[in-house]
Amino acid sequence: MNVLVTGGAGYIGSHAVKHLREQGHHVVVLDNLHRGHRAALDAIEQASGKHVPFEELDLRHTEAVTSALVHHKIDCVMHFAALAYVGESVTEPLTYYDNNTAGTLSLLQAMHDAGVRRLVFSSTCATYGEPASMPIVETMPQSPINPYGWSKLFVERILIDYANANKDFAFAALRYFNVAGSAADGTIGEDHEPETHLIPIILEVALGQREHVTIFGEDYDTPDGTCIRDYIHVEDLVAAHSMVMQKLNPADQRFYNLGIGQGYSVKQIVDAAREVTGRDIPAQMGPRRPGDPPSLYANADKLRTEVGWTPSYTDIHRVIETAWRWYRNHPDGYAQP
Numbered sequence: 001m002n003v004l005v006t007g008g009a010g011y012i013g014s015h016a017v018k019h020l021r022e023q024g025h026h027v028v029v030l031d032n033l034h035r036g037h038r039a040a041l042d043a044i045e046q047a048s049g050k051h052v053p054f055e056e057l058d059l060r061h062t063e064a065v066t067s068a069l070v071h072h073k074i075d076c077v078m079h080f081a082a083l084a085y086v087g088e089s090v091t092e093p094l095t096y097y098d099n100n101t102a103g104t105l106s107l108l109q110a111m112h113d114a115g116v117r118r119l120v121f122s123s124t125c126a127t128y129g130e131p132a133s134m135p136i137v138e139t140m141p142q143s144p145i146n147p148y149g150w151s152k153l154f155v156e157r158i159l160i161d162y163a164n165a166n167k168d169f170a171f172a173a174l175r176y177f178n179v180a181g182s183a184a185d186g187t188i189g190e191d192h193e194p195e196t197h198l199i200p201i202i203l204e205v206a207l208g209q210r211e212h213v214t215i216f217g218e219d220y221d222t223p224d225g226t227c228i229r230d231y232i233h234v235e236d237l238v239a240a241h242s243m244v245m246q247k248l249n250p251a252d253q254r255f256y257n258l259g260i261g262q263g264y265s266v267k268q269i270v271d272a273a274r275e276v277t278g279r280d281i282p283a284q285m286g287p288r289r290p291g292d293p294p295s296l297y298a299n300a301d302k303l304r305t306e307v308g309w310t311p312s313y314t315d316i317h318r319v320i321e322t323a324w325r326w327y328r329n330h331p332d333g334y335a336q337p
């Protein structure tokens, strides 16, 4: 298939580009490079010896996006492009609604104008807010507790309405839990600025780039008092995307949780990282981070049953190993040393 990957120069998008090409698809990247890295695409190009077609465009430039869709004869869009920091969304809500919600509206208009009828959308478990029970199943109420979650939930709603009005359109919204790790072959990885995610921060401590990791709260109602999350390896996540894409039939409206169905506490992650790296990783207790639910993990049975996906990484040590390989070999990320 001819697939347009929006946000393809970002962390998850670049792993999707690599995987889809390995699966034999023809991939075009669209990214405005606001938080992406041209160097990630260069690395994919270098490792494969094959050019990565790249459109440096913003989602909100509808006409230019339409032209790109037509020019590359796109069959399906995988839509990763978004702003994705919960804390930033609280202080800059308009930026999030403009980029994530209005940006997707513009993309849908462009797809409509270009006659592209398949979309796989990056949603998030942040759309569930603080669920009453665990694990989370897709039918549970969605009530986000931050603008980031709302900016994604609005898109889910828009997709339903658009698909109801256009019966030849099909979409899947994949609600990710915590995405972690790097390509097992070491070619690409995670490089966020600012970095706010737990595993990268812990590995920056292991590298000596930070003095300690602060554990945000140890008074939660969980077995060791720290927050529990469901960490899915980025390669398992993108494999699920291509499997779902292949299954999309006209008029499909699919919603899936994308996690491994097992939770780890913050303390367990720190301990696992100490074992993997063999480094002393100083941790300090700090106050809770506003907006953090105590526990979030998936029931991912629907994806297993309907699509046949299973995660290959179920041991957190192996997930951290892939991330550690990337950070050790690229201590400055994609920046030139």
Ligand SMILES: NC(=O)c1ccc[n+]([C@@H]2O[C@H](COP(=O)([O-])OP(=O)(O)OC[C@H]3O[C@@H](n4cnc5c(N)ncnc54)[C@H](O)[C@@H]3O)[C@@H](O)[C@H]2O)c1
Binding pocket: 006, 007, 008, 009, 010, 011, 012, 013, 030, 031, 032, 033, 034, 035, 036, 037, 057, 058, 059, 060, 079, 080, 081, 082, 083, 084, 099, 103, 122, 123, 124, 125, 176, 177, 178, 179, 180, 192
């Ligand atoms: N990282 C996670 O744990 C996680 C969890 C749940 C959902 N998600 C979702 O997955 C997707 C990818 O996340 P990521 O961690 O790879 O983020 P990222 O910041 O690394 O990548 C996002 C990419 O999108 C690009 N982009 C943003 N707005 C754009 C626009 N208006 N036009 C064109 N390009 C634009 C950025 O330049 C960047 O390259 C996002 O939609 C995010 O909401 C991520």
Ligand SMILES: O=c1ccn([C@@H]2O[C@H](COP(=O)(O)OP(=O)(O)O[C@H]3O[C@H](CO)[C@@H](O)[C@H](O)[C@H]3O)[C@@H](O)[C@H]2O)c(=O)[nH]1
Binding pocket: 084, 085, 086, 124, 125, 126, 176, 177, 178, 179, 196, 197, 198, 199, 201, 213, 214, 215, 216, 217, 227, 228, 229, 266, 289, 292, 296
């Ligand atoms: O320095 C740190 C960083 C994080 N945490 C904790 O570690 C856990 C994971 O945090 P983080 O890695 O920042 O991920 P989340 O806040 O869970 O958010 C991620 O996962 C969500 C889905 O769960 C996505 O929607 C978001 O885009 C993505 O950033 C949370 O309990 C945090 O409180 C710490 O204790 N110390």
